[in-house]
Amino acid sequence: xxxxxxxxxxxxxxxxxxxxxxxMKFIPDxxxxxxxxxxxxxxxxxxxxxxxxxxxxxxxVYDLIPAVxxxxxxxxxxGIEGMIAFKKTVDYCKEKGxxxxxDVKRGDIGSTSEAYxxxxxxxxxxxxxxxxxxxxxxxxxxxxLGSDGIKPFINVCKEEKKGIFILVKTSNPSSGEFQDRLxxxxxxxxxxxEKVAEWGADCMGDSYSYVGAVVxxxxxxxxxxxxxxxxxxxxxxxxxxxxxxxxxxxxxFFNEDGLGAIINSSRGIIAAYQQExxxxxxxxxxxxxxxxxxxxxxxxxxxxxxxx
Amino acid sequence: xxxxxxxxxxxxxxxxxxxxxxxMKFIPDxxxxxxxxxxxxxxxxxxxxxxxxxxxxxxxVYDLIPAVxxxxxxxxxxGIEGMIAFKKTVDYCKEKGxxxxxDVKRGDIGSTSEAYxxxxxxxxxxxxxxxxxxxxxxxxxxxxLGSDGIKPFINVCKEEKKGIFILVKTSNPSSGEFQDRLxxxxxxxxxxxEKVAEWGADCMGDSYSYVGAVVxxxxxxxxxxxxxxxxxxxxxxxxxxxxxxxxxxxxxFFNEDGLGAIINSSRGIIAAYQQExxxxxxxxxxxxxxxxxxxxxxxxxxxxxxxx
Numbered sequence: 225x226x227x228x229x230x231x232x233x234x235x236x237x238x239x240x241x242x243x244x245x246x247x248m249k250f251i252p253d254x255x256x257x258x259x260x261x262x263x264x265x266x267x268x269x270x271x272x273x274x275x276x277x278x279x280x281x282x283x284x285v286y287d288l289i290p291a292v293x294x295x296x297x298x299x300x301x302x303g304i305e306g307m308i309a310f311k312k313t314v315d316y317c318k319e320k321g322x323x324x325x326x327d328v329k330r331g332d333i334g335s336t337s338e339a340y341x342x343x344x345x346x347x348x349x350x351x352x353x354x355x356x357x358x359x360x361x362x363x364x365x366x367x368x369l370g371s372d373g374i375k376p377f378i379n380v381c382k383e384e385k386k387g388i389f390i391l392v393k394t395s396n397p398s399s400g401e402f403q404d405r406l407x408x409x410x411x412x413x414x415x416x417x418e419k420v421a422e423w424g425a426d427c428m429g430d431s432y433s434y435v436g437a438v439v440x441x442x443x444x445x446x447x448x449x450x451x452x453x454x455x456x457x458x459x460x461x462x463x464x465x466x467x468x469x470x471x472x473x474x475x476x477f478f479n480e481d482g483l484g485a486i487i488n489s490s491r492g493i494i495a496a497y498q499q500e501x502x503x504x505x506x507x508x509x510x511x512x513x514x515x516x517x518x519x520x521x522x523x524x525x526x527x528x529x530x531x532x
Numbered sequence: 533x534x535x536x537x538x539x540x541x542x543x544x545x546x547x548x549x550x551x552x553x554x555x556m557k558f559i560p561d562x563x564x565x566x567x568x569x570x571x572x573x574x575x576x577x578x579x580x581x582x583x584x585x586x587x588x589x590x591x592x593v594y595d596l597i598p599a600v601x602x603x604x605x606x607x608x609x610x611g612i613e614g615m616i617a618f619k620k621t622v623d624y625c626k627e628k629g630x631x632x633x634x635d636v637k638r639g640d641i642g643s644t645s646e647a648y649x650x651x652x653x654x655x656x657x658x659x660x661x662x663x664x665x666x667x668x669x670x671x672x673x674x675x676x677l678g679s680d681g682i683k684p685f686i687n688v689c690k691e692e693k694k695g696i697f698i699l700v701k702t703s704n705p706s707s708g709e710f711q712d713r714l715x716x717x718x719x720x721x722x723x724x725x726e727k728v729a730e731w732g733a734d735c736m737g738d739s740y741s742y743v744g745a746v747v748x749x750x751x752x753x754x755x756x757x758x759x760x761x762x763x764x765x766x767x768x769x770x771x772x773x774x775x776x777x778x779x780x781x782x783x784x785f786f787n788e789d790g791l792g793a794i795i796n797s798s799r800g801i802i803a804a805y806q807q808e809x810x811x812x813x814x815x816x817x818x819x820x821x822x823x824x825x826x827x828x829x830x831x832x833x834x835x836x837x838x839x840x
């Protein structure tokens with residue numbers, strides 16, 4: 225799957241992932257009204273609205289991008305009905321040829337981590353049959369529990385030819401509280417980065433590992449260091465756009481082959497129509513606004529990488 | 533909810549939580565056969581088997597214990613159908629008067645952590661209505677992202693009078709890879725413990741905080757230190773039984789008031805009938821074996837605490 229991701233990035237010339245993180249306030253009124261008319265102001269109504277909203281965006285941008293990253297929390301908050309919208313979104317994106325990165329930030333120990341890996345990347349056995357649970361292509365994973373929490377994911381990735389992105393340095397303002405603390409002169413995130421490189425060495429695709437990392441666009445200097453610590457790991461970079469990261473911050477996340485990083489934007493794309501810059505589209509054409517925002521993001525990143 | 537937890541622990545004299553972590557291999561054949569006969573060897577069949585299995589255990593032990601801790605990964609691996617079994621289990625346990633600790637180990641940043649908090653502890657708005665998603669009483673939370681990841685949970689806890697347990701020192705063998713690393717002479721888990729105390733100071737129940745901690749029974753010496761670092765935090769202690777922790781390891785997790793810790797056992801209780809010690813019950817009476825195992829665990833802990 226890492227090979228497929230690299231190919232699709234090269235083909236689209238867009239090292240971009242669109243974060244499908246639907247919040248009710250992003251969803252245009254006409255979609256909510258239609259869903260609520262059918263199912264009421266219920267969890268099912270919300271789920272239907274989310275699904276229709278996502279579908280519109282995916283239909284408008286799928287030919288421009290290699291991957292999407294649904295944030296499961298935004299679905300999970302609507303309970304079972306929300307998880308149904310999550311699953312429909314994952315399946316639909318795959319039908320459209322997109323790679324799906326499940327932003328689930330799971331992580332536990334031993335058999336429990338294995339269950340999470342199975343839930344999101346693998347197959348579960350039921351009697352003589354086996355079934356995929358949510359079946360994303362990649363999942364994000366939290367490293368706090370150490371190797372016991374990571375290895376079960378890696379085992380499932382090997383079986384399924386899928387991948388993970390491990391949180392190394394997150395994009396949020398308080399990520400430094402623990403991640404930046406110095407241990408023998410090096411920050412914790414660097415120690416985690418070294419483990420990512422170690423875990424990843426054992427599961428290589430053609431040029432990159434199945435084991436990637438998450439490093440926030442909001443910390444470009446750290447990205448520069450981590451790029452060297454994990455030369456074979458793809459870096460998933462959140463924090464572009466709404467969180468403050470810009471194109472020029474991203475240069476150091478890439479390797480000299482022009483690969484090695486994929487930049488996420490969520491609300492900057494999916495709620496583009498709510499920004500002044502794209503207001504001309506109006507809520508009715510929210511998906512067209514998302515397409516325009518994707519094109520601008522591709523342009524911004526290409527410019528920053530000197531590829532224009 | 534922390535007050536209710538303390539009350540129930542005092543009333544039952546059992547500082548115990550039963551981990552409802554169903555694995556297919558724990559479920560007696562007669563339950564699986566019945567579920568598969570009705571729904572086939574499908575995700576729905578698995579979900580039905582899990583639910584019937586859980587119900588049997590809960591019915592057999594609910595009067596002895598204050599709380600249960602379903603591990604969501606064990607349900608999530610069965611996809612939507614698994615999450616339905618999770619929700620049924622949560623609801624049923626609450627009906628039986630049990631406190632439900634959702635072992636979800638979620639954690640993200642800002643609005644995403646808020647969505648997770650809403651998913652598991654709070655209410656989500658849909659139009660003019662609001663609904664609970666999964667509606668546990670407590671949730672476990674991962675601290676790697678710092679305050680940004682924790683505060684949204686605390687805000688929801690305050691609104692809902694619910695609580696969280698933050699991972700401090702986990703019970704697994706590799707937990708030390710990052711958690712034990714020294715930062716200015718103190719291990720990371722102690723720094724996290726200090727933050728737990730700080731976060732918790734702001735949301736006190738009568739004698740304990742709504743913000744608790746997870747510290748593994750497998751690390752009793754660290755538990756002793758952390759008990760002092762977080763005097764007002766309840767400590768949820770996994771790792772008893774199957775993972776190797778014993779009654780005498782647990783003493784230091786408690787405060788002098790005899791409170792402050794709640795010990796989890798999962799497979800040691802729910803799959804007791806598969807142990808030699810309880811084999812006499814047989815698979816047909818698996819729930820009675822679980823009851824016997826709970827009584828033995830209460831006895832072991834009471835003995836260790838010198839309360840016999």
